[in-house]
Structure formats: C-alpha cells, structure tokens
Amino acid sequence: MDATNSISIPEDVLVSRLFKKDQLAFSYLYDNYAAALNGVIYRIVQDEATAEDILQDAFIKIWNNFASYDKTKGKLFTWIINIARNLAIDHTRSKGFKNQQKNLEVDKIVGYIDSKKSTLFNPDQIGLKTMLEKLKPEQREILDLVYFGGYTQAEVANELNIPLGTVKTRIRMSLIQLRSIV
Amino acid sequence: MNTKEYIESGVLDLYVSGLLSIEEMRDVELKACQHAEVKQELVLLQGALERFAFKYAIVPKPEVKERILMAIQSKSDVSRIVSIKSATTENQPEQDVSITPSLPAARTSLSRLLLAATVLLIAVLGGAAFYFNSQLKNSKMLTAQLEEQQSGILRQVDNLQLTLNQQTEKVQLLTDANTVRISMKGTDKSPASLALIYWNKETKAVYLDIKALPPTGIDSQYQLWFIDPTAGPVSAGVFDVKTGEMIRMTNAPDAAAFAVTLEPKGGSSQPTMDKMYVIGTVAS
Secondary structure: OHHHOOOOOOHHHHHHHHHOOOHHHHHHHHHHHHHHHHHHHHHHHOOHHHHHHHHHHHHHHHHHOHHHOOHHHOOHHHHHHHHHHHHHHHHHOOHHHHHHHOOOOHHHHHHHHHHHHHHHOOOOOOHHHHHHHHOOHHHHHHHHHHHHOOOOHHHHHHHHOOOHHHHHHHHHHHHHHHHHHO | OOHHHHHHOOHHHHHHOOOOOHHHHHHHHHHHHHOHHHHHHHHHHHHHHHHHHHHOOOOOOHHHHHHHHHHHHHHHHHHHHHHHHHHHHHHHHHHHHHHHHHOHHHOOHHHHHHHHHHHHHHHHHHHHHHHHHHHHHHHHHHHHHHHHHHHHHHHHHHHHHHHHHHHHHHHHHHHOOOEEEEEEEEOOOOOOOEEEEEEEOOOOOEEEEEEEOOOOOOOEEEEEEEEEOOOEEEEEEEEOOOOOOEEEEOOOOOOOEEEEEEEEOOOOOOOOHHHEEEEEEOOO
16 A cells, blocks of 8 residues: 555644544545455445445545544554444445345355455455465454454354354454464 | 453454444453553554455545545535634624724714624624534534444344344253253363253254353363264364353264363364363263
C-alpha cells in the first residue's frame, strides 16, 4: 500500500486532522485503507458490488462518527476495520442474505471463498500464498470463520463440531502463529 | 489472575477478533489501561491482524471514492451554509452600532427602540442557531452510539438463540432412547476424579459432563479420547475444566471406551497413557 503513496502521514497527525473534519486527511485515509477494508468486507459478503456498497457506508460512517473514535482504546485501523466488519456482518445477518446463502455450509463457504478469491487478489500481494501455507489448515479455517466470516465462537464450535474450549485455543494458536509470520 | 495468565487466557485474542460482548470489551480496555503488558500484547495482536487484512486487500473501483467524497461533501456544504449564516448574524449588531453615530437623524427614540429590538432579535436568532446546531451534533452522536449498541444487542440475541438451540439439543439427547451414559471413573493417579459421557449411538454425538477433575497448569489441557474397537484411541477434542456444564465434543462413530488424559495445550495426536485421569468402558 505504501508504494502507491509517496507521502506518509503519522497516525496521530492523521487522527487529529480527521477530528477537525479535514477532507484531505479523509482522502488519504481512503487511499491507504480502502483496499484492505474492501478485502475484508468482500470475504464476508462474497459479492463485489455489495462489498463496495458496504465500503461506501463504512467510510461515510467513519467520517460522520469520527468524534467517537477513542485512540486510547486502540489503533485507528482496528477501529475502522471493526466498523466495516460490523456493517458487513449485519448485512449477512439480514433476512435477504440468509436466504441467499441458505444452501452453503460452512466448510463449503471456506473453500468457496478461497477458490473464488484467488483470481481477485492484488497481483502485488504475492506474500499471501507463502504466508497462508505457514498457517496450519485448522488455524487458517478458524481465522477465516472468525475474522472474515463474522462467526461467533459458539457458531464456529457448532459448525465445525469442536468444543468451545478448542475454538478459543485454536484462535489463540492461530494469532500467535500469525504474529510470527506476517 | 496475574497479567501473564490474563494474556494467556485468550481473552485478548477474542477482543481483537471482535468476539466479545460490549461489557467484556470494556473490561479488556480497562485492563489495558491498567497494565502496560496487556496494552503491549493488544497492540501486537492488532498489528498482526492489520497486516493479515492488508494481505487480502482488494482495490475497489475508483467510482467508490468519488461517491464517498461526494456524499461527505454535500453534508459539509450544508454545515458550511449554517456556519456562514450564523457568522453574518453575529456580525450584524456591531455594524449597526458603528453606523448609528454617523446618522444624526436616527437619534429618535423610535429608531432607538427599533434598533434595540433588532439587536435583541438578532441575538435571539444567533443563540437559537447555536443551540439547535449543538443539539443536532448531540443527537448525531447519540444515534451513532445507539446504532453500535443495537448491533451489539442483535449479536447477543443471535448468541442466545444458539444457546437455546444447544440446550434443546441436550434435552433431546438426554431423553433419547439411543443415548447411553458412561461413567468415567478416576484412575489410580487420581481416584477422586469423575466425569460422565453421554453418547448417542444413533447420531454419534458425544457430550462430556465433568464432575471432578484437578485443575490444569497453564501449559496443559485435558483431552478426551474414544477408543475405537478397530482404530484404537481417537481424539474427541481438548477442553477446559468447567463443572456443571455439558460440553459438546467431537462425534464418536464407534467406541468401546472413553478416557481423559492430560496433554500439552492444544492437544496431542496420541494419548499420553501415564497421564490418564479417568476412563470408562461402554457396556455392550
């Protein structure tokens, strides 16, 4: 992402300019984070046009609600990604979406995203494949379901037919692994 | 619970994955404020997921940015018009006052009265504009907060629904004629231990009900095994000790016995026989 932007603004400067409703800062925010947000939303809703609609809603929400961002609670990216994820998850929990997805079971969805996704990756994100190969299949599966699928712990336990305690342990193991490889 | 145990409990991982309820999130945030190590761990986890998300980046169509900028532009135009209006009304009285002395004809009592009334009116209008503007800001913030609360509540309702389904399933399991109860008794290593298995021979579902098991260390976890008559011991998953709650384990297609061993955290592929805590055979 950095390659496309020659100027880099430190996060605290960006945040204080966004508090002042600086449109240039907002444009910078978009240029740097839109693709990552869009990727996450896409993995949840699995439709390009829907993802872009939700991306738009997310950025408008970020602009309008910036006053409620509390930097002591975490990084800017964590806050905006949660806005995007929550909007995407709320969408998948709406009736229309549920009907549309009724026949897809979890394990199929995971495979389905992967098979469909591969063609849409940024060509410059070559690191992804090697990174994912370093994660064990069950670690990847759990991250896909929890982080990109918007599933709750209990749902994951139910769908994968594994105990709740195992879900927790697996999330922790996956994140420890992820931390060492990305 | 000390800081290290708190970090290793996995609650921070759930926090960054967005899996906690609003109250649980507040608790994590409080802990992060109090302990630098917790805060540090959170930053590391958030950074890892951030980089993970960037790896999945998909560049949206250029129109999306245009649409967003247009949407926020039209909103700030409205607020700019409001602020221009209030700025002109606030300037008005000063101008009027400074003009008045150069116009001797205006020094009649009637015009003074009119002037005073105008100044008063303008002041009232300005005040009202300011009041409504701040009210508007407040209600916008309130709406945002309520929206966040609502989606949190919806998620909780979903969780409750799921819990209810699981409870219903348990009742069905317990009353099902195909369900057998296997009592796993403590081995010599731990004679006081006891755990029950409810195994439905039809659906193959396995539920574990822990009556008594000694607490584990941080680095280890209990693992349930079922002994397949032909394949030998097969893992039915790891679990944390929680009494008074039935835990759904991995289905067992065929089992001659069930046993629990203590294994390194995350479980093993083969049971460690000298760390077996309870065992029970299935009556044929």
